[in-house]
Amino acid sequence: MRLIFLEETEKAGAPYVGAGFVGLLHAGPTIAAEGTAEQRARWLPPILRGDEVWCQGFSEPDAGSDLAALRTRARRDGDDYVVSGSKIWTSHAEVADWCELLVRTDPEAPKHRGISWLAMPMDAPGITVRPLKTLAGSAEFAEMFLDEVRVPVANRVGAENDGWRVTMVTLSFERGTAFVGEVVACRRVLRELAVEARKNGRWDDPALRRRLGG
Ligand SMILES: Cc1cc2nc3c(=O)[nH]c(=O)nc-3n(C[C@H](O)[C@H](O)[C@H](O)COP(=O)(O)OP(=O)(O)OC[C@H]3O[C@@H](n4cnc5c(N)ncnc54)[C@H](O)[C@@H]3O)c2cc1C
Missing domain, CATH: 1.10.287 (Helix Hairpins)
Structure with missing residues (x-):
């Protein structure tokens, strides 16, 4: 149904989703497939209404093609993860309300096994977004620095350290309908x-x- 919808809206010349890309085509479908009932109820309706913009915090300066090398660290502290590290090429970070964020929750595990997928509120203290200007002069990308950012454990989609599998679900939507x-x-x-x-x-x-x- 989604495929048909996308084909028809494109054929009709509907406007591009723009900053709605990650919410509608990346994080949203991932939450629909992997989130709990509470997570789906919290995040999906504002995405569909266009009320909340999402960005994608996957790539890091030393983790691009080799994404599983990511080093942004999340340690458990009570009901929160405390997240520190940096991300790069984060499209539309400056206008995003939420970020689908990959973090390392077990630094001892083999690199594909110690990752978790979190939904980080972009207004949390400790987040610095620095826009990167492209050669064409636009600034749709950003660097994102995370300094002891607290993200509720309840915002984790999928099990702790099972984030690589959840990431493959996200990327299957990127390679599919996105x-x-x-x-x-x-x-x-x-x-x-x-x-x-x-x-x-x-x-x-x-x-x-x-x-x-x-
Ligand atoms: C338009 C656009 C939007 C983006 N938005 C986001 C976003 O919102 N959030 C986000 O997290 N990321 C985003 N990215 C980043 C993108 O996912 C990364 O650019 C990608 O992961 C590649 O990483 P890199 O740029 O570090 O390149 P590198 O991994 O350094 O690769 C550079 C070159 O080396 C080659 N290479 C790498 N490893 C090998 C190898 N082992 N053997 C042979 N060749 C190799 C690659 O094919 C490539 O040609 C975006 C990228 C683009 C182009």
């Missing part, structure tokens, strides 16, 4: 290009046809 809009848009642009090429009488140009095909 970019369907772009794929549909690319196909539309390609079709429009082909129409233009025909109109301009260049359709018989084998070099152009090869480029459009590629």
Whole structure:
């Protein structure tokens, strides 16, 4: 149903989800699949209404492609985790209300086994967001520094140290429905290009046809 919805809205030229990307296409589906009934009731309706923006706190300066090398540490203190570390490339962090955050809860375990998936409120004390400017001049990315940030244990999605499995659920949505809009848009642009090429009488140009095909 989600796939059909995304295809149809893209075909109709609906606006891009923008800062709603992580909530609608990443964290939201993960909470729907892995969260408790309370977590789903708390977080999903404001995402669908567009009331709360989420960002993604996965990448770190030394944990990009090798995401499981992440070092942001969360230690238990009563009903909270106390989180310290840093994240990078956090899109739309400056406007986010929540962050889907990967933390290391067991530094002794093999690297894929000691990770947990938390929902961090972005107004918690100890969070510093520093925007990163792209070459084009926009600042949609940010660095995020976490200094003893308290996140309730109740905000953990999935079991403690089972965060890598939950992350694979999140990334399955990224590889699944998250970019369907772009794929549909690319196909539309390609079709429009082909129409233009025909109109301009260049359709018989084998070099152009090869480029459009590629
Ligand atoms: C538009 C955009 C938005 C993003 N938004 C977010 C976000 O909101 N939150 C977030 O957490 N992250 C975000 N990211 C970050 C993205 O997930 C990381 O860029 C990604 O994990 C790659 O990490 P890196 O940039 O550190 O590159 P690296 O891991 O350093 O890789 C650099 C290059 O080396 C290659 N390479 C790496 N390891 C190997 C290897 N073992 N063998 C051979 N080649 C290798 C890679 O293929 C790549 O070409 C975003 C990225 C983009 C482009």
